[in-house]
Amino acid sequence: MMTDLGLSDVPAELAGPAAELFGDRLAGVRRYAALLADTGVAHGLIGPSEGGRIWQRHLLNCAVMAELIEPDARVLDIGSGAGLPGIPLALARPDLEIVLLEPMARRVEWLRSTVAELDLPITVARGRAEERTVQRDWAGADVVTARAVAPLARLAGWALPLTRIGGRMLALKGASAAEEVDRDRAAVRGFGGSAPRVVQCGSTLVDPPTTVVIVERTAAKVGSRAASAASRGRKR
Template identity: 55%
Template sequence: MFGDALPRARRFAELLAGPGREQGVIGPREIPRLWDRHLVNSAYVGRVVPPGSSVLDVGSGAGLPGIPLALSRPDLRVVLLEPMARRVAWLEEVVAALDLDVTVRRGRAEERETRRACGESDVVTARAVAPIGRLAAWAMPLVRPGGRLAALKGASAHDEVRRDADDLHAAGAADIEVVECGAGDATTHIVVVHRTERRSATGSGPGAGRRGRGRKDRSS
């Protein structure tokens, strides 16, 4: 999955297990399952990201899924967005240690200043940030028309999509799908929310989604 970047992926795992655990960016109980639950789980997001995309990882935290995604997909232009200063410092240290061409920004997705600074990306990713409806309200304005939000979710992803369907479409969703990668306990669920390509008559706000194509929920 990581190809030539496997040594740097191993180094990232070492950083998470050592200083990452010490600094509290990842819990000690997660150390034995770093690869299947965190690194590989995050790299699977690359399955739903088109080649050469610009990617904004919202609430990057420990660097998940943004750093494994950048390692496994060097064709992507990745920005890690994180509101907490100490985690921003951690991300900057990791990016330097792994010699990654990745940008780290401090900010919250829902803030106007962040939206002005980051602009619109082809893909916005997120992991364990918020329920999908609330996440879409924050993140979809950062997705270009025709782009997508790719959110890592648990086994209840389908139920969450059904529950928050109205909020997703209010945020500008055209199509919604749940993509499953892997198998068994290691199955990764990625909710992919495609933003409508249309803009509203008064601008590019997420309300444009109500004029987009009809809802389609499907699993694959």
């Protein structure tokens, strides 16, 4: 059992929302917050200045996405990094089957250690969403989540092939969400996605609310050159 790092207490103004979101799993969330503030910083998963904002910026901001996910869904969190949003979703919604996908070995090691420490039934897999082996092993998810992974068009090219027909990609975005939707709408459709839409989550629990772009997978194949072109670019 890890020692108390003194950084895991819920800020007083967030205690109510944290209790509502996590219920009797709040002790596990505190342990996760302490790990993020300690070894998460040491591993470069979050910045050293983030320690005082872990609950607001990372934990609650991610957990409110749970309102968009149906019961017992299989969730694939791509480019998971520090386990965001996958671990907060698992702590808020123990009914979910969650896989964390991360390409960097050092981060995978940290995620596996953290999942074991928290005693969560989460699978941690190493790989990139665009790799054939990943698509073979993990395609068919009900929901694919991503946070700060890539611009919308490129993200759709990675996430939608891993999503079942009728499933959804949930991309946690910031102020650029509406601009990305306008710019990348055609490319997203070319990957077999619906018209992307922007929603706000947790408006009564977090301020500002969490911005999420939702894309449903409606077709099986890429249908446009624009979509194919948009999928090219930098590796994560």
